[in-house]
Amino acid sequence: MARKDHGAIFRMGAVQLVQEKQAELLTARELLLGGYGRISDDQEDEGTGDRGAGVARQREAVDQVCKLMSITSQPLVWTVAAWYEDNDVSAFKDVVRPQFELMLEDLRNGTIDGIVVYDLDRLARRPVDLEKVIDIYDRAAKEGRQLFFATAQDKIDLASADGLTLARVMVAFANKASRDTARRVALKHREVALTGRPVGGTRPFGWQWTDGKAPLTLKDGRVIAAGKRQHAVLEAEAKVIEQAAQDVLLGVSLTTICRDLNQRGIRTTRGNEWRPGPLRLMLESPRLAGFRVHQGTFIADKEGTAFVKGEWDPILDEDTWQQVFDTLQAKGSGHRKNEGRRSYLLSGLLQCSQCGGSMSANARSDGSHFYACKPRTGQKGKAGCGKVTCSGRAVEALIEAAMKQRMAISTLTVHEEDTWPDEDELAATKAQMRALMPQLVEAEGQARQLLNAEFTKLSDRVEELQAERARWVFQHGRSVRHAKVGPEDWDDMTVDKRRAYVEEEITAIVVRPAVQRSNRFDYTRLSIVWRTDEPPAD
Numbered sequence: 001m002a003r004k005d006h007g008a009i010f011r012m013g014a015v016q017l018v019q020e021k022q023a024e025l026l027t028a029r030e031l032l033l034g035g036y037g038r039i040s041d042d043q044e045d046e047g048t049g050d051r052g053a054g055v056a057r058q059r060e061a062v063d064q065v066c067k068l069m070s071i072t073s074q075p076l077v078w079t080v081a082a083w084y085e086d087n088d089v090s091a092f093k094d095v096v097r098p099q100f101e102l103m104l105e106d107l108r109n110g111t112i113d114g115i116v117v118y119d120l121d122r123l124a125r126r127p128v129d130l131e132k133v134i135d136i137y138d139r140a141a142k143e144g145r146q147l148f149f150a151t152a153q154d155k156i157d158l159a160s161a162d163g164l165t166l167a168r169v170m171v172a173f174a175n176k177a178s179r180d181t182a183r184r185v186a187l188k189h190r191e192v193a194l195t196g197r198p199v200g201g202t203r204p205f206g207w208q209w210t211d212g213k214a215p216l217t218l219k220d221g222r223v224i225a226a227g228k229r230q231h232a233v234l235e236a237e238a239k240v241i242e243q244a245a246q247d248v249l250l251g252v253s254l255t256t257i258c259r260d261l262n263q264r265g266i267r268t269t270r271g272n273e274w275r276p277g278p279l280r281l282m283l284e285s286p287r288l289a290g291f292r293v294h295q296g297t298f299i300a301d302k303e304g305t306a307f308v309k310g311e312w313d314p315i316l317d318e319d320t321w322q323q324v325f326d327t328l329q330a331k332g333s334g335h336r337k338n339e340g341r342r343s344y345l346l347s348g349l350l351q352c353s354q355c356g357g358s359m360s361a362n363a364r365s366d367g368s369h370f371y372a373c374k375p376r377t378g379q380k381g382k383a384g385c386g387k388v389t390c391s392g393r394a395v396e397a398l399i400e401a402a403m404k405q406r407m408a409i410s411t412l413t414v415h416e417e418d419t420w421p422d423e424d425e426l427a428a429t430k431a432q433m434r435a436l437m438p439q440l441v442e443a444e445g446q447a448r449q450l451l452n453a454e455f456t457k458l459s460d461r462v463e464e465l466q467a468e469r470a471r472w473v474f475q476h477g478r479s480v481r482h483a484k485v486g487p488e489d490w491d492d493m494t495v496d497k498r499r500a501y502v503e504e505e506i507t508a509i510v511v512r513p514a515v516q517r518s519n520r521f522d523y524t525r526l527s528i529v530w531r532t533d534e535p536p537a538d
């Protein structure tokens with residue numbers, strides 16, 4: 001029997017083992033629970049605007065629940081063994097929550113014995129999510145393994161029929177409320193668009209937000225009242241746009257314009273260097289001529305007689321903008337015809353893993369094409385090492401699928417073959433810790449100190465690994481939907497337009513040499529380097 005040791009509290013990542021309790025209750029069973037917190041971006045009840053604080057409060061509540069449950073369900077000891085949180089994600093939208101999925105995985109494989117949440121609607125707002133959870137509880141029960149569940153708001157027993165019914169009803173209501181909210185938001189957006197009010201968030205290049213304290217008088221006499229969103233023309237950037245428009249009309253290539261802008265240190269509103277794709281999107285936007293754009297296109301006013309004007313001064317007059325637009329559109333096809341070469345989705349974006357050189361597209365006589373690090377003789381471009389080539393169709397199909405996925409959902413699934421590499425080590429380290437626990441409770445004197453040291457070492461490692469995993473999941477599992485288009489628009493886009501979106505999202509795609517000759521393309525040869533996850537400007 002271990003002696004009482006009030007000072008010894010071991011930290012293992014999120015796990016807190018209260019030694020004293022363990023010693024007193026040898027029959028006590030320690031439940032390792034997964035705490036889950038989530039803040040959605042359509043959250044209104046948090047009120048503080050500080051989403052992190054919201055999760056902190058949920059976490060506090062979860063700890064509180066565990067303390068309570070430990071008292072009321074003695075000799076079971078409820079401890080939060082792991083904390084999972086999905087931040088900034090609405091559970092209603094058709095998204096995958098990476099930490100939620102991780103938690104379910106841990107629940108399935110026995111790493112945790114149950115879930116504690118602040119409120120059922122944090123856990124699941126869609127019935128399908130709740131069913132996933134219930135399914136795991138059901139299966140465990142059939143295998144004779146009891147799983148636990150608690151919320152700070154309601155007492156719900158997922159192991160009982162009444163509890164299940166209650167949970168389902170609650171989620172059904174939450175789901176309906178979410179859908180109503182989504183519909184309201186969509187209607188609201190269209191309504192706002194009809195007023196011509198600018199889209200909030202990142203400013204578009206050429207304009208800046210005013211502080212809105214004074215009324216803003218537009219050139220055509222409209223007055224934007226104080227307290228409203230106000231876009232004022234930013235003269236320096238307006239000049240850049242005017243110049244770029246003139247250059248386009250003179251036949252200067254977008255690449256040349258970008259090079260010039262970048263050399264002059266002019267950056268996009270996201271702080272990036274200019275690339276032809278984004279520059280083109282910017283110049284093609286009707287916003288420049290003073291039109292309000294909704295979902296990427298003009299909107300007709302309520303009478304259907306005119307396009308809605310934005311509540312801002314245009315930078316280009318309508319004719320100039322139209323000419324620029326037409327020129328850019330024509331250039332897409334004309335360019336290809338004149339120079340006798342096609343435009344390829346990924347030229348310049350694919351990068352050879354061997355020499356770092358940029359891979360160019362090469363047409364075959366059968367109409368197919370391939371990308372190679374060494375251009376064929378007679379073509380322009382720096383000579384690469386020539387060790388890497390890949391099928392154009394296969395790589396493009398993959399990138400297009402990835403782009404569509406990225407457009408469709410705000411959180412990407414972590415693919416099966418794309419799991420965090422150290423998952424095994426984490427599981428093994430946790431298992432070692434659990435194996436050590438009973439000995440630790442029993443041990444005394446020097447043996448105990450040794451075990452203590454061992455335990456601390458393991459728990460530090462677990463903490464380290466969990467932090468790494470969280471970072472990894474964040475980097476691999478998070479993305480933001482492009483505001484302008486959905487995946488259904490992709491197939492109608494020209495190659496140039498698609499390219500623009502690809503450039504907007506992807507910095508580079510690294511291609512490794514083929515390991516063996518095969519008819520099927522080996523997708524593990526590719527690594528996609530995504531750009532930032534912040535949402536693009538309107």
Ligand SMILES: [Zn+2]
Pocket residue numbers: 352353354355356357373374384385386387388
């Ligand atoms: Zn190379």
